[in-house]
Amino acid sequence: MAATAPRITAVDTYDIRFPTSRELDGSDAMNPDPDYSAAYVVLRTDADDGQEGHGFTFTIGRGNDVQVAAIDALRPYVLGRSVDALCTDPGSLNRDLVGDSQLRWLGPEKGVMHMAIGAVVNAAWDLAAKRARKPLWQFLADAGPEWLVSQVDFRYIADALTPERALALLRNGREGAPQRAADLRKRGYPAYTTSPGWLGYDDEKLTRLARQAVADGFTQIKLKVGADLDDDLRRLRAARAAVGPGIRIAVDANQRWNVDEAVAWTRALAPFDPYWIEEPTSPDDVLGHAAIRAQVAPVRVATGEHVQNRIVFKQLLQAGAIDVLQIDAARVGGVNENLAILLLAAHFGVPVCPHAGGVGLCELVQHLSMFDYVALTGTTENRVIEYVDHLHEHFLTPVAVRDGHYATPAAPGFSAAIRPESIAKYRYPDGSYWASTPAAPDPQQNGAAA
C-alpha cells in the first residue's frame, strides 16, 4: 500500500530559539536584541524512501509560538495528500493554502499566515527535490519552462508579467544552462558579508572584521546604520579606510526612517560611497522608496527582506523604486511565489541580491539565486547573496562560503534540515538549553507594565 500510494502522514512543528541576544550578533537600528528563531516544520510520509520535507519561518524570538500555531493551522490541508501528486505539483499546495477563503482573511498573503504557508510550501519543495535526488537549484533548473510557469500564481501581477512573457524568459534562460551549471559547480555564487557591520560592534572590531572580509575574498560588505548619524559617519569612514575604494560597502537602515529622513541621512553618508541603501523606510511604502531613490542617486536603493508578497514587489518594480531586489526565502509564500518574484525582476531587468542570515536563510536562498543564474537570467553581474556567519552549525548540510562565494550545494533538497541535537537543545521552552536557563525572553524589558 505505502509503496504504491504514499501519503503525507505527519506535519510536525517545532519552536526553536537560539539565544543570540546574549551576544550582539544581529543587532541593528530596529532590532536591538534578537533571539534568532525558527518555526520549523517537518512533513513525514509513509513512502519507502524515508524522505522528509523540511521548512521553516525565521523569526527573531517572541512570537515564534504564534508562527508555530499558524503552521499547525495548516496541518489539515496537508495531511493525507498524495506524495506523488504533491511532488509533481507543489503549486497545488501553494494554491490551496493561499486560496483558502477563510485563512485568506488573516492576510491576505501577508504576515504570520503567509509566512506559515511559505514554510509548508518550502517543505514540500524540499521533499520534491530530495525524491528527485537533486539539490533544489538543480531541480528547478532542470524543470521545463512550461512546468515552471505552471508553478507561478499570476493573480495580481498579470498587468506587469504575463504567463507568456514568463515562458519566454524561461525558454531564453535555458540557452547555455548546462555550461553555467558546470561553471556554478566550479566557482560557486558570489557572496557579500554583513558580519563586520552590526551596530553592536565597536570600531576596532568593525575594522578588523572588514579587513578580514576582504582577505577572505569578499568584494562587498554591509554596515548597519540609522541609530545615530555621527556614529554612522564614523563607522562608515572606518570601514572605507579598512577596505579601500575598490570594495563595495552597502548600508542598511532596517526601516528606521521616514522618507525625508532617509533622503537626508543617505545624502550625508554619500561621501563614503555607499553602494546601496537598504530598507530606508517601511517595506510597505512603494511610493516612498520611489521618492527616496529619485533623491539619493547614485546611491542605489535596495529592499525586500520584509516585502510581504509578489504584489508589492511588482509595484516596487513598476514604480522604479528600487535598484536592487532582495528576495527572502522564508517570508513570502515559498518557492512558488519566489519564482514569480524572480521572473518579475528578470522582466524588469533589476538584479536580485537575496537577504540571508538569520536561521537558515543562507541555506535556503542560495538555491534560488543559483537557479536564477543557471536557468533564468544567466548572469551573476551585480548579484550577490548576503552571507552571515552564524548558526550554520545547526544545519545538516550547512552552506560553505569560500573565497567570497557560496559553494554550490550537491546534497538533494533545499538544505533546510536542522540537526536533531540542535532541536533537542534549543526547542523552546523545553529544550535542554532553555529548560536550564531561567531568564527566558521577556517583553517587559521593552517598557511594558508602567
Place this chain on the structure above:
Amino acid sequence: MAATAPRITAVDTYDIRFPTSRELDGSDAMNPDPDYSAAYVVLRTDADDGQEGHGFTFTIGRGNDVQVAAIDALRPYVLGRSVDALCTDPGSLNRDLVGDSQLRWLGPEKGVMHMAIGAVVNAAWDLAAKRARKPLWQFLADAGPEWLVSQVDFRYIADALTPERALALLRNGREGAPQRAADLRKRGYPAYTTSPGWLGYDDEKLTRLARQAVADGFTQIKLKVGADLDDDLRRLRAARAAVGPGIRIAVDANQRWNVDEAVAWTRALAPFDPYWIEEPTSPDDVLGHAAIRAQVAPVRVATGEHVQNRIVFKQLLQAGAIDVLQIDAARVGGVNENLAILLLAAHFGVPVCPHAGGVGLCELVQHLSMFDYVALTGTTENRVIEYVDHLHEHFLTPVAVRDGHYATPAAPGFSAAIRPESIAKYRYPDGSYWASTPAAPDPQQNGAAA
C-alpha cells in the same frame, strides 16, 4: 491598594465562531462559506469600578485560533500595566506593541500580529471610554486636539501628513462640534445596507430585499459581484429596477480581479450606474487601484477593509487611487491607527465610508465615523457606514439602525462586549453549540488531500 493604583490583572481570550456558513449570509466572490468569528479579548482590572475593556479581531472561521494565539502572545505586554496610565494614554500601549522589535518581525504592521494588536488596543480604548463614562465617539470628540495628535504614530506617514497639519485639522474640526454632536444624537449617522446583495441570494430575494432597503430609508445598497459577469449584469439590472435611479448601488468584487479584468468588468457594469466599485483587486496594489480608477471613471473606486495599515492608505491617497476610503475598525492597529487614517483622509479630502458587517464591526466603527463627523471633517456628505443586519443580537449594546441611519450610541465604551450567553454557546470548540455539532469547520472541503 487597588483603589489607589489599579492594574490590568487579566487578559482573557476567547475563540468565538458563529456557524454562518450554514446559511448563505456573507457569501461573496472570494468567501463562499464564511463562519463569522471573533478572536475576543477582555482586559480585567482590580479597580473598584469593575469595568472591563473588550476588543476583538473579526475572522471568517478557520485560523481564528491562530488569531487568539497572537493575542495571547501580547498578554505579557499588558498584564500589570497601570489602568490610569493606560487610559490616559492608550497610545503608549499601541507604541509598545507595534514597536516591539521581536514581534515586529512577524509583520511589520500587518496580518495576524497587527490585528491582534488592534484587538488589544481597542480593548484599552473601550476601557478608557467606559471609565470616562462616555461612548467612544464622544470620548474622542471631547478630547483636546493636542492629545489626539499625541495618540497618532506619524512614522512612515509624515511625508504626507505632519503632526502640525493634523493639529490644524483637529482644531478646525472643533468649531461647531457641540452643535454637530446634538444633531448626531437626533439624526444618527447615514448607513447603507449590503443585506440584499450577497452572491448566494437568488434574484427574487435580491429584489425583495432591495425594495425593503429603500422602504427602510436607505439611500444606498451594495451588491457583491465578480463571480460571473452575466450573473452580475442580471443581478444589477434587477437591483436597479427594484430601487429606481435615485438610489445608489455600490458593487463589491472582494479582490476577485486582476487590473485589466477589473477595468473590463466594471465598464461592463457601468450602464447600470454603479456608485462605486469596491475592492476591484488586491488591497496591496496601490498602483493597480490607481490604474483602475483612471479607466473606470465616473464609477468611483473604493477599498480599505483589507488594507493593512496607515502606510498603504497613505499611498492610496498619494496616488489618487481611491474615491472612497473604507476604514475597518478591527484590521489595523486599533483606534490609534484609525485616527491616523481618518486624518489622512481628511487631509486629502477623500470621504470615509467604513467597512462593517462581520461580527461586531458595525458596533465598533460607528464610533469612528461619528467622531469624524463631530470633531474632524464636520460633514456626512457622501459618507455612509456599511450596515449588515446579522449577529447584532450577540452584543450587549447592539447597533440600532432606523430610517437608514445608525442611532448614536449613548452607552459608555466602544460597544464591543459580546453577551456572556453567546460566548458560552459559540465558543469554539467547547461551547454548547459546537460541542453538540459534529461537523466542525473542515478545510478538506477545499480540495486538500488529493
